[in-house]
Amino acid sequence: MAxxxxxxxxxxxxGGLTVLRELLNVSQGVEYYYLGxxxxxxxxxxxxxxxxxxxxxxAQFLNKFEIDLLIVACNTASAHALExxxxxxxxxxxxxxxxxxxxxxANLKPSRLGIIGTPSTxxxxxxxxxxxxxLPNSKILQKATPLLVPLVEEGLxxxxxxxxxxxxxxxxxxxxxxxxxxxxxxxxxxxxxxxxLFPRWEIVNSARPLANVLKPLLDSDKDKPNRVSLxxxxxxxxxxxxxxxxxxxxxxxxxxxxxWEE
Amino acid sequence: MAxxxxxxxxxxxxGGLTVLRELLNVSQGVEYYYLGxxxxxxxxxxxxxxxxxxxxxxAQFLNKFEIDLLIVACNTASAHALExxxxxxxxxxxxxxxxxxxxxxANLKPSRLGIIGTPSTxxxxxxxxxxxxxLPNSKILQKATPLLVPLVEEGLxxxxxxxxxxxxxxxxxxxxxxxxxxxxxxxxxxxxxxxxLFPRWEIVNSARPLANVLKPLLDSDKDKPNRVSLxxxxxxxxxxxxxxxxxxxxxxxxxxxxxWEE
Numbered sequence: 272m273a274x275x276x277x278x279x280x281x282x283x284x285x286g287g288l289t290v291l292r293e294l295l296n297v298s299q300g301v302e303y304y305y306l307g308x309x310x311x312x313x314x315x316x317x318x319x320x321x322x323x324x325x326x327x328x329x330a331q332f333l334n335k336f337e338i339d340l341l342i343v344a345c346n347t348a349s350a351h352a353l354e355x356x357x358x359x360x361x362x363x364x365x366x367x368x369x370x371x372x373x374x375x376x377a378n379l380k381p382s383r384l385g386i387i388g389t390p391s392t393x394x395x396x397x398x399x400x401x402x403x404x405x406l407p408n409s410k411i412l413q414k415a416t417p418l419l420v421p422l423v424e425e426g427l428x429x430x431x432x433x434x435x436x437x438x439x440x441x442x443x444x445x446x447x448x449x450x451x452x453x454x455x456x457x458x459x460x461x462x463x464x465x466x467x468l469f470p471r472w473e474i475v476n477s478a479r480p481l482a483n484v485l486k487p488l489l490d491s492d493k494d495k496p497n498r499v500s501l502x503x504x505x506x507x508x509x510x511x512x513x514x515x516x517x518x519x520x521x522x523x524x525x526x527x528x529x530x531w532e533e
Numbered sequence: 534m535a536x537x538x539x540x541x542x543x544x545x546x547x548g549g550l551t552v553l554r555e556l557l558n559v560s561q562g563v564e565y566y567y568l569g570x571x572x573x574x575x576x577x578x579x580x581x582x583x584x585x586x587x588x589x590x591x592a593q594f595l596n597k598f599e600i601d602l603l604i605v606a607c608n609t610a611s612a613h614a615l616e617x618x619x620x621x622x623x624x625x626x627x628x629x630x631x632x633x634x635x636x637x638x639a640n641l642k643p644s645r646l647g648i649i650g651t652p653s654t655x656x657x658x659x660x661x662x663x664x665x666x667x668l669p670n671s672k673i674l675q676k677a678t679p680l681l682v683p684l685v686e687e688g689l690x691x692x693x694x695x696x697x698x699x700x701x702x703x704x705x706x707x708x709x710x711x712x713x714x715x716x717x718x719x720x721x722x723x724x725x726x727x728x729x730l731f732p733r734w735e736i737v738n739s740a741r742p743l744a745n746v747l748k749p750l751l752d753s754d755k756d757k758p759n760r761v762s763l764x765x766x767x768x769x770x771x772x773x774x775x776x777x778x779x780x781x782x783x784x785x786x787x788x789x790x791x792x793w794e795e
Contacts, residue, residue, distance in 0.1 A: 309579075310573070310579060310583050311572070311573050312578075316574075316686070316769070316770070317571075317572060317767050318767050318768045320767075320792075321572050321766075321767045390770055394770070417683055417686070417687050418680065418683050418684065418687065418689075418694075420683075421679055421680050421682075421683045422680065424578070424679070425679050425680065430701075431701075432680075432697065432698065432701040435694065435697040435698075435701075436694065436697075436698075439692075439693075439694040439697075504583075505579050505580050505582075505583045506580045506582075507578070508578070508652055508656070530582075
């Protein structure tokens with residue numbers, strides 16, 4: 272690719288930055304365009320119809336940068352809108368965050384596992400269905416955990432309150448599962464606290480597996496730095512601390528707050 | 534008023550229904566049009582600019598019903614958008630939820646009080662400023678409590694988890710205040726749990742004081758039932774349980790899910 276690889280990434284808000292972080296770790300000379308729909312976050316409590324509508328608007332915005340690859344870095348959007356995006360942008364390679372996590376779980380072959388995500392992602396049943404195809408004899412539990420996104424957005428990742436909220440949702444699974452799937456791109460920021468509470472569990476999230484799948488494509492242009500342009504639909508009070516938390520700073524070339532729907 | 538009083542009410546989501554509930558208690562023969570912007574809830578984490586934009590769209594929608602009175606039943610919208618709405622709809626009487634609560638507090642004259650609300654409402658400083666004008670010698674604390682809206686939306690109002698979250702935010706005020714202002718229309722659903730944890734505190738919210746202010750206007754058309762039309766910008770998974778929780782059912786004439794921004 273003459274001008275270097277261009278990748279568009281969108282998420283309902285800030286969570287997808289955990290995916291961008293993993294991609295930056297394994298790529299060189301890539302131009303990233305990240306869009307966070309912070310004016311309408313969270314997607315995970317909305318209907319399928321609304322998630323599709325918002326996701327198409329995000330894809331359309333990123334498509335203008337003549338990207339080679341579009342990453343849907345939001346589990347809810349991946350669950351509901353991936354096929355519609357592919358249909359509407361047939362020239363574009365589109366990757367969601369669900370299949371990479373599913374394939375990782377299939378490789379690990381746990382006999383008992385649990386999946387957590389937003390109400391919308393869990394309601395779609397997509398993780399359970401896909402994992403069930405690979406592991407038909409495994410016990411698969413799933414649960415919506417809607418308080419976790421606000422918890423992470425507030426930067427409470429490693430607090431006693433985070434422990435209480437996680438215990439509320441997960442304690443009943445303590446001796447029922449061996450592996451936990453984090454079906455939301457916000458949740459990796461809670462990994463340390465989950466590990467503290469449930470040290471026996473293996474934890475799988477989408478970011479690392481997705482980066483591994485894309486790695487052959489990403490390190491094609493060595494010795495050049497990555498470049499990141501960030502776009503958000505609203506100014507979030509948590510943005511600065513979020514970027515610091517996950518360690519994306521020096522790669523940022525520009526940051527713009529968009530003014531949609533004027 | 535020949536055809537009976539028509540009142541429009543909007544909120545970022547479901548919380549404003551607590552205001553509608555109080556109004557129904559003291560009114561007769563009133564036609565209510567309630568709009569919940571559930572496709573973009575919560576407003577409380579968004580910027581002032583975005584809150585104003587969304588609020589004007591809500592006001593415009595309700596104005597089509599030829600309402601006599603518009604109630605902004607969302608504290609964040611009341612904090613940021615009230616003046617802009619009044620300017621854009623000069624023929625309309627517009628009431629927010631902040632001033633009625635402030636006047637109630639001014640009447641009660643506490644010497645030490647705390648205010649809780651969304652990050653956006655608390656960030657505006659409006660409660661503290663207005664109450665400070667009436668009670669210049671009182672100690673006024675304030676705090677953003679962003680996890681409370683998702684907690685209520687999930688129907689966890691009277692659970693051990695709600696107690697943990699409330700303790701996280703409020704324990705340090707235990708012996709520092711005598712009165713707590715609930716600066717968000719979702720929070721009245723947590724009143725029982727707050728009372729259990731902090732029984733000594735007096736609790737003020739906007740819904741009852743607003744209904745009292747408007748009462749002379751509301752009971753003008755006796756012996757007729759109230760009628761309620763509900764509109765939402767997205768289908769919320771929590772809607773049914775929310776309506777049951779606050780006891781609005783029999784007054785509902787219609788419920789429509791709108792399809793904005795097509």
